[in-house]
Amino acid sequence: MPDTKMYDSSQIMNSMPKAELHAHLNGSLSLLTIRKLIDLKSSHNCEDVHNLESIITKLCDEKHNKTLDECFEVFKIIHQLTDSEKSIYIATVDVIKEFAEENVRYLELRTTPRAIDGSLDTYVDAVIRAIDDCRKEKVPILVKLLLSIDRSRGVEIAKKIVDLTISLGHARKDVVIGLDVSGNMAQSNVTDYFPLLHKIKEAGLKLTVHTAEIRNDAETEAILRLKPDRIGHGTFISPSLIGSPHLLGLLKENNIPVELCLTSNIVCKTVPRYQDHHLKIFLDHGIPFSICTDDKGVFSTSLSQEYLIAFRTFNFTLSSMWSFSRKSLDYTFATENEKEQLKKIWKEWEHENVDLNLVNSQETNE
Numbered sequence: 001m002p003d004t005k006m007y008d009s010s011q012i013m014n015s016m017p018k019a020e021l022h023a024h025l026n027g028s029l030s031l032l033t034i035r036k037l038i039d040l041k042s043s044h045n046c047e048d049v050h051n052l053e054s055i056i057t058k059l060c061d062e063k064h065n066k067t068l069d070e071c072f073e074v075f076k077i078i079h080q081l082t083d084s085e086k087s088i089y090i091a092t093v094d095v096i097k098e099f100a101e102e103n104v105r106y107l108e109l110r111t112t113p114r115a116i117d118g119s120l121d122t123y124v125d126a127v128i129r130a131i132d133d134c135r136k137e138k139v140p141i142l143v144k145l146l147l148s149i150d151r152s153r154g155v156e157i158a159k160k161i162v163d164l165t166i167s168l169g170h171a172r173k174d175v176v177i178g179l180d181v182s183g184n185m186a187q188s189n190v191t192d193y194f195p196l197l198h199k200i201k202e203a204g205l206k207l208t209v210h211t212a213e214i215r216n217d218a219e220t221e222a223i224l225r226l227k228p229d230r231i232g233h234g235t236f237i238s239p240s241l242i243g244s245p246h247l248l249g250l251l252k253e254n255n256i257p258v259e260l261c262l263t264s265n266i267v268c269k270t271v272p273r274y275q276d277h278h279l280k281i282f283l284d285h286g287i288p289f290s291i292c293t294d295d296k297g298v299f300s301t302s303l304s305q306e307y308l309i310a311f312r313t314f315n316f317t318l319s320s321m322w323s324f325s326r327k328s329l330d331y332t333f334a335t336e337n338e339k340e341q342l343k344k345i346w347k348e349w350e351h352e353n354v355d356l357n358l359v360n361s362q363e364t365n366e
Ligand SMILES: CNc1ncnc2c1ncn2[C@@H]1O[C@H](COP(=O)(O)O)[C@@H](O)[C@H]1O
Pocket: 024, 025, 026, 027, 071, 072, 075, 076, 110, 111, 112, 113, 148, 150, 182, 183, 184, 210, 213, 264, 268, 294, 295
């Protein structure tokens, strides 16, 4: 393995092809997009837009650490900007292009549909139209969509979103692949949603659930026993964060890949320091994981930045980072054929960067 100091690791993390499996649309808006959406509102003579701008700038400032509850307040403010077909379309196109610019070659975007002029369809149609247009424009990224249910909003609206997911999961199966369960864990009982989650599984669609982002062992166990296709965070499953070894065993037994979002956990203070992050514990226990951003806008990060943080925090080798990126392809909800196509892109990059000696290390955990 060459001395990694010979290389600009930040540049390598950026140029490396990556797969993003956990990105919330409204949490991913850059300040540039937020400004664009504020201008759009101003042009419609909306009052209070400048007030909105200063609030959002302050809240998105990376130095402004927030609690998880405060984050949910930020989302409510951002949602005021994505309240029309046009703004949702612009937001989606921008997020896709920004990920593509940092060499994310596969993106699973997730978003919670909100009624626009009384219709959830209008919201989702705008997102899908943006994905389709990026495809037509040949933006070099494969984009899939998960619809989210926000657990703090109740079962009635969740049922509508599940029905919409199932119908689009058939009509637009090239784009809509499944469901995510997100929102404030502290304010709801996830088991209320289980009949709906079973419906998603029965329809043959994929399911990922935010799990153990705050500590609730009984809930975590119920979710793991439901066997979702992936989980988000899994923070308090880790024994280092006073999770239970029993939960870790259950996660391992079911071989459920975990979407890990380092900066999100630090900013929201569910993990005290980067070096305490459960990525390392999961790696040591052979639990499959993928490095993700969660909300790149709200947490002022990017997927390349998250890879760089992991690389520097745990002193990983470049070959380990390469292996994390390549393995995350196996945990995507893409079709087998799509995965094969994606693997070619990864292989090509590996070939072009043969001097980095990406495959010779024992630390690739293969
Ligand atoms: C920080 N950790 C998190 N934990 C749980 N849910 C989160 C989240 N980050 C984002 N969301 C969920 O995603 C929504 C924003 O994007 P969309 O409007 O859906 O595109 C938030 O309102 C919340 O429900």
